Amino acid sequence: MNPVSISRRRAVLAAILATTWAPGAFAQAFPNRPITLVVPGPAGGTPDIVARQLGQQLLGDLGQPLIVDNRAGANGNIGVGAVAKASPDGYTLLMGxxxxxxxxxxxxxKLPYDPVADFVPIARLVEFELALAVPASVPATNMTELLAWLKANSDKASYGSFGTGTPSQFAGEMFNRKAGLKMVHVPYKGSAPLVNELLGGQVHLGFVVPQVALPHVKSGKLRILAVTGERRSANMPLVPTMKELGFESVVAGGWYGLFAPKGTPVDIVDRIGKAVGSALSTPALKKFLMDQDLNPAYQGWREFAAFQQTEIARWRATVVRTDFKAEE
Incomplete structure (x- = not known):
């Protein structure tokens, strides 16, 4: 046989073998360089802080640094859309x-990504509830007093949210309907701007991320009258849940989790997921998260995938119940 033909056949066979076994080979060596974690929010925000703390814990297990890449904008769609197009090799991850x-x-x-078709869930990290906050200018120290004041001032009452189509708005709207109120909704771009407007009295209540409001609660400028979780906050054990107060439909909160682009090898997903589980079980990280009023809520990729589907269905039902009109 012609030596050139043999060489060509060997080259073709090598290429086929490389294609066939590459995922496993990459997985065995994974990771051999830094991993980028895209956070679709601004630097200094709670997700950013959590990502950096998680990265410190994962370094010992994975042996490579986790580089946080903040890509805020468009309700997170910019950052998520970028990861959807990334190589599925485990070196670009998303904090969803x-x-x-x-x-x-x-x-x-319309979205620049499909949260199910374009991604593989790796692990759920934390969950958290929202808090119903009022400024000191509103003369209410409990729900009964708040409802009385809102009904007496129905012509001017308003509630703020940290964005249109967010859990904050849906919590406010469900409260509005259940209480028989007609408060005007005023959306802001984030929990911090919402809290600032509450402090200034521009809106009369809002469902906020607790850790953003707590410093102002301690100074007496804000009051937290209820939380939206299924259970009371460990940091605010005397504050009742909305459910306890008769607003069982006002259950709204959030969660963070890690995702990879669709096509990422399952052994790499499993490798990262187990490392995350170990990190979240460390006393130092658990204490840090709970101090931020975040509840460690680890789930492996199988459980997390099922949870995500349940969440999509739950929020779709909420959109219908509140007559929310989809954004362009």
């Missing part, structure tokens, strides 16, 4: 939120 991976699909008519 309830907003980006369960709510946006049912509140936007």
């Amino acid at each position: 939120f309830a907003q980006t991976m369960a709510i946006n699909p049912v509140v936007f008519k």
Whole structure:
């Protein structure tokens, strides 16, 4: 046989073998360089802080640094869309939120990504509730007093949210309906701007991320009258849940989780997921998260995938119940 033909056949066979076995080979060596974690929110925000703390814990297990890449904008759609197009090799990951991976699909008519078809869930990290906060200018220290004040001032009452189509708005609207109120909704771009407007009295109540409001609660400028979780907050054990107060439909919160682009080898997904589980079980990280009013809520990829589907269905039902009109 011609030596050139033999060489060509060997080259073709080598290429086929490389294609066939590459995923396993990569997985065995994974990771051999830094991993990028895209956070679809601004630097300094709670998700960013959590990502950096998680990265420190994962370094010892994975042996490679986790580089946080903040890509905020468009309700998280910019950052998520970028990861959807990334190589499925485990070196580009996404910190997905309830907003980006369960709510946006049912509140936007068009998205630059599909949260199920374009991604593989790796692990759920944390969950958290929202808090019903009022400024000191509103003369209410409990729900009974708040409802009396709102009904007496129905012509001017308003509630703020940290964005259109967010859990904050849906919590406010469900409260509005259950209480028989007609408060005007005022959306802001994030929990911090919402809290600032509450402090200034521009809106009369809002469902906020607790850790953003707590410093102002301690100073007496804000009051937290209820939380939206299924159970009371460990940091605010005297504050009742909305469910305890008769507002069982006002159960709204959020969660963070890790995702990879669709096509990422399952052994790499499993490798990262187990490392995350170990990290979240460390006393130091658990204490850090709970101090931020975040509840460690690890789930492996199988459980997390099922949970995401349940969340999409839950928020789709909420959109219908509140007559929310999908955004363009």
